[in-house]
């Protein structure tokens with residue numbers, strides 16, 4: 001069975017005062033049966049050391065170390081207690097021009113440092129409207145997921161770009177189509193393809209989480225805005241625990 005994962009991506013949000021929200025969340029879900037992953041900004045990772053939740057970075061460099069001002073290596077993330085790292089988020093692909101090849105190299109860097117890579121893929125609105133969604137998914141899976149991936153070192157997050165931070169959510173049929181497609185592609189390519197955790201991301205909220213988690217091959221969520229407060233994230237975690 002794939003791991004169930006409720007992941008919160010704080011993006012460029014969070015100061016030390018934000019950690020009070022994490023403590024509230026711990027009081028409610030500190031003993032959860034599912035994996036709860038928090039991806040705070042780099043500046044707060046050390047401060048999360050004592051949390052019962054898994055901690056992840058939001059990006060890593062392809063190299064272990066070197067002259068790359070402002071970048072963070074996977075080894076540095078592991079050094080301060082992270083066990084996961086997001087790679088290939090659409091905001092990185094758009095803001096920093098990251099390619100599938102770079103995302104694959106970052107994933108490999110994550111594996112080399114002992115981190116689990118959460119590889120993000122998803123189509124734009126134009127691609128959805130052109131009817132090329134599954135082609136885009138195929139290309140991103142082929143290009144961003146290294147041959148060395150397996151269900152223990154890799155999680156795939158399907159995040160339609162047009163659903164991120166917009167309040168627009170695909171229909172459950174649309175999510176089901178993409179997740180079943182991803183599962184089939186992973187089964188074709190990897191011996192343990194049926195064990196990879198597949199997350200949905202894009203405007204997940206307490207009000208829609210249960211419907212999304214009822215979709216076959218949805219093993220959890222990658223949540224942005226609604227992961228910033230315990231009040232918003234807790235109902236999503238609870239829905240996944242019930243799913």
Ligand SMILES: O=C[C@H](O)COP(=O)(O)O
Pocket residue numbers: 009089159163164165166167201202203204222223224225226
């Ligand atoms: O990484 C998280 C996703 O980009 C989803 O963000 P959102 O929940 O704010 O739409």
